[in-house]
Amino acid sequence: MKTQHILAAMVLGLSVASPAHAAEPVLESMPAPLETRLALSALPPALRNEASVHLLDPKSGYRLARQGTSGLACLVERTQWEWGELRDDVYVPLCYDAVGTQAHLKVIMDTAALRAQGLSGGALKAEVERRYKSGTYKPPERAGLSYMVAPLMRTNSPPDMKVHTMSMPHLMFYAPGLTNEDIGAKPKLADLASLRWPFIDRQGNAEQSYMIQLVGETETAKILVDEKSLLDELCAYRELLCLHGRKH
Numbered sequence: 001m002k003t004q005h006i007l008a009a010m011v012l013g014l015s016v017a018s019p020a021h022a023a024e025p026v027l028e029s030m031p032a033p034l035e036t037r038l039a040l041s042a043l044p045p046a047l048r049n050e051a052s053v054h055l056l057d058p059k060s061g062y063r064l065a066r067q068g069t070s071g072l073a074c075l076v077e078r079t080q081w082e083w084g085e086l087r088d089d090v091y092v093p094l095c096y097d098a099v100g101t102q103a104h105l106k107v108i109m110d111t112a113a114l115r116a117q118g119l120s121g122g123a124l125k126a127e128v129e130r131r132y133k134s135g136t137y138k139p140p141e142r143a144g145l146s147y148m149v150a151p152l153m154r155t156n157s158p159p160d161m162k163v164h165t166m167s168m169p170h171l172m173f174y175a176p177g178l179t180n181e182d183i184g185a186k187p188k189l190a191d192l193a194s195l196r197w198p199f200i201d202r203q204g205n206a207e208q209s210y211m212i213q214l215v216g217e218t219e220t221a222k223i224l225v226d227e228k229s230l231l232d233e234l235c236a237y238r239e240l241l242c243l244h245g246r247k248h
Helices: 032-040 098-116 121-134 192-196 217-226 228-237
Strands: 052-057 061-066 073-077 092-096 145-148 153-157 162-166 170-174 199-202 209-214
Touching: 032 052, 032 061, 032 073, 032 092, 032 228, 052 098, 061 098, 073 098, 092 098, 092 153, 098 121, 098 145, 098 170, 192 209, 217 228
Parallel strands: 052 073
Antiparallel strands: 052 061, 073 092, 092 145, 145 170, 153 162, 170 209, 199 209
């Protein structure tokens, strides 16, 4: 979940402060086969063969590594403009449908390109906000969703909204401008059980609001079993990608 993605930038209508860093960290490329597997793990297995895949070159941004035929597009998000801070330890596998690719995924890809051009976290955030204000970026034109059913992601998450490596497969339905009050939802970060029901995640601005539906506990357990080899490879690649409490 970004998204993202509990989520890449879950604020539930509140601002989450990020600590300042003296120097902007530099991203390293993931091995292409591993990055591809992680990106595609955001989709249900039956949808993976026909999806497009974008891989990150930290020096320039995302490149199309595989052209799909279904309209679904996947990548691993490494920079989240909402924070106003750049990090080198964020890994958010996600996939968008065709309409989301033109809206939300475009912002993610542009964010990576702007970072590669040398923009600081604060300057990047200001530029994305300017583009939303000017109408360069718009919310999706119709209903749709982002798949985030990967076995692992690393981003800020409940209950303290600090950066953690976690397993929280979910779906994100586009809900620009919608609030938790609109749907009567009462999510509580300290009560993870309350997040099992649909709620709104406002990721940086109202245009990037999503209705979140977590995958059930039984389905999550199966995902972890089915993706054990991927989890082992991620843990071997970088220790911070080891799920807490799991042996790899």
